[in-house]
Amino acid sequence: MNQYSKRREALLYHAKPHPGKIQVVPTKKYATQRDLSLAYSPGVAEPCLEIAKDVNNVYKYTAKGNLVAVISNGTAVLGLGDIGPEASKPVMEGKGLLFKIFADIDVFDIEVDTKDVDKFIETVKNIAPTFGGINLEDIKAPESFEIERRLVEELNIPVMHDDQHGTAIISSAALLNAIELAEKNIEDVKVVVSGAGSAALACANLYLLLGVKAENITMFDKDGMLVKSRTDLLSIQQKYAKEGEAISLAEAIKGADVFLGLSVGNILTPEMLLAMNPNPIVFAMANPVPEIDYNLAIATRDDIIMATGRSDHPNQVNNVLGFPYIFRGALDVRATVINEEMKMAAVRALAELAKAPVPEQVNIAYGETKLNFGRDYIIPKPFDPRLIAVVAPAVAKAAMDSGVAMHPINDWDKYTEELLERLGNDNKMVRLLTNRAKTDPKRIVFAEADHLDVLKAAQIVHEEGIGKPILLGSREIIEELMQEIDFTDEVTIIDPKTDEEKIRRSRYADAYWQARQRRGLTQLDAQKWMRERNYFAAMMVNEGEADAMVTGYSRSYPAVVKPIMQLIGKAPGVTRIATTNMMMTKRGPIFLSDTAINPDPSADDLAKIALMTARTVRMFGMEPVVAMVSFSNFGSSSDRSANKVREAVAFLHKNYPELIVDGEVQADFALNPDMLKDKFPFSKLAGKKVNTLIFPNLESANITYKLLKELNKVVSIGPIMLGMDKPVHIFQLGASVEEMVNMAAVAVVDAQEKEKRLKIAKTR
Secondary structure, eight states: OOOOHHHHHHHHHHOOOOOSSSOOOSOOOOHHHHHHHHSSTTHHHHHHHHHHHHHGGGGHHHGGGGOOOOOOOOOSBTTSSSSHHHHHHHHHHHHHHHHHHHOOOOOEEOOOOOHHHHHHHHHHHHGGGGGGGEEOOOOTTTTHHHHHHHHHHHOOEEEEEHHHHHHHHHHHHHHHHHHHHHHHOOOOOOOEEESHHHHHHHHHHHHHHHTGGGGGEEEEEEEEEETTTSSSSSSSTTTTTTTEEEEEHHHHTTTTTTEEEEOOOOOOOOOHHSSSSSEEEEEOOOOSSSSOOOOHHHHHHOOOEEEESOTTSSSOOOGGGGGHHHHHHHHHHHSSOOOOHHHHHHHHHHHHTTSSSHHHHHHTTTTOOOOBTTTTTOOOOOTTHHHHHHHHHHHHHHHHHHHHHHSSOOOOOHHHHHHHHHHSOOOOOHHHHHHHHSSOEEEEEEEETTSSSHHHHHHHHTTSSSSSEOOOEEHHHHHHHHHHTTOOOOOEEEEEEEEGGGHHHHHHHHHHHHHGGGGGHHHHHHHHHTTTTHHHHHHHHHTTTEEEEEEEESSHHHHHHHHHHHTTTTTTOOOOOOEEEEEEEEEEEEEEEEESSSOOOOHHHHHHHHHHHHHHHHHOOOOOOEEEEEESSSSOOOHHHHHHHHHHHHHHHHHOOSEEEEEEEHHHHHHHHHHHHHTTTTSSTSOOOOEEEESHHHHHHHHHHHHHHSSSEEEEEEEESSSSSSOOEEEOOOOOHHHHHHHHHHEEEEEHHHHHHHHHHHHH
């Protein structure tokens, strides 16, 4: 992707369809005059009076307890420097988005137009009654130190400058585990720090609390080693200044155990790395270019334990592992401060989580057979769903134990359940899906690439590293559209109708004819069909010249399914093809089947559809909890439709007792575990969170998923083909670019799974 394209895409992302990245959404009913009279005058007077009697009631009657201010003056924005408060707003909105999707915390971003420390502090103090917490962001040092110190002292709500403490907390967790793996004593390790800004100083301060000795820390800034004779040091830097003459970084690192880099790229050379002690710990966190390249570092020392700030290497020190959950825990006990005890609790919780068995969902997301605590896994992954339920409670408990919690938690099991429920509020599964695809991108044929939106989807798939697109269609049209959208990278373009594809067409036609000559197909017909892109694309997959295909944007589903079924066919042992849609709801992903293929499946078909869907749910790292839905509840109707659902359930209970499945059950009971447990306590679904719905017919499944998509704006991935021999997936007519990108990611993951199963089968 060229720089112009990146710039344009970034600007369009922020501008369309609505400017910005966050909005305010009502949380109460407002449809009737009665609702409005409660929301505002006269009903609103009652909570106002209660708060006037006791100011703590503000947490009971308003959103203060789940509202954080992300505040900046724009003086140190990312790598952009002092660009002003207005220019910092996109970053602050982005931070608000991260708070929401990772911890379900609401945010107002506040950009303050002053560089004066006193005025900035006064402004924040004046607006503080609005918020349950303050996240300071992108404020330049040394002012940031004074601003945070005074606000922490003068306010009675949590305040944290994440630029300092976020990196410190995550790297401290990594350090604890790295020292354990290196079999070193933390009190003896010698630490060299490249960088003396806010993040580096915060890291060093936390390292002291972990047990590192101050005399064992040597710190450098852009002007060299921090020594007491220097007159340009800040007071907070002086405690790391050494007596005597300054030495070079190369000299200081001789015999060092730990290198912490928060400075500039390529400052640590292989020669310096070789001079470190055995099992060196290197945290090279300059972005985007680390202090030493990861591949160079591991090639230089095979005993290295390394972390960076990059997502494409093991052990990413990513602030998103910390700040959402630290504020979550602090807010939930109404902490008056984020103190050192709470930060250390987060450090130890993260360190311990890295040692726990990793959920299959995380292994799948990162393309790992099994992540295990070790040199390449010393801190949790950002997509680990356990983070909120581990870090937030640890922080909350530390707040209570240190006496700063105003609203202690009594029922920790209930609190953990509430935290996990918050995970349903975003589309983590989409990120997990694309992340997994990127671990081993496959060749995907886009059979309708001469349509603009299909080409846009292929461009995203290519540029994001999700897959390797093969573009089918009119070369002239495709190249013209590529110019229009600045798709300038070299990709394969194939026009099946041209003379240059004559030999391949003939080869494909012969293979197709050989496979179906006893089913009425003539050789002439086979040659004719190979000029049609869906047939051609399917044969590319059949012949191993592509790993997967996606199609269907411009034609109806049945018209596209027919050639796919003729050329690809069913997987071994499969007698019924079906589809499922993964719906990204507020309660988490829910799979709906069958949404596109079987109009009126039999009881036997329903059982097979349930089993294929369950297998797909597991492919995404989830344990299927399957409700076979109907208009009837457990025998309340003898209608044919209800009976076949009942028969399918009986078959599954008898032959697949390990599968959590039950029915027939109405959809509201299926999705409300408490209601189901109350009325039907005997059900295998009682008290469980259903994530898979199998419908009695195509009509009900298709209508349901489209209603959810349009009325609730639920992201839909699908229909995902079930039971096919090859990775082939079909878009809905007129699918959006986002939907096509998601389906392409599904096709890649499907290809990965089929390749894995084939390898396993060959070894048996």
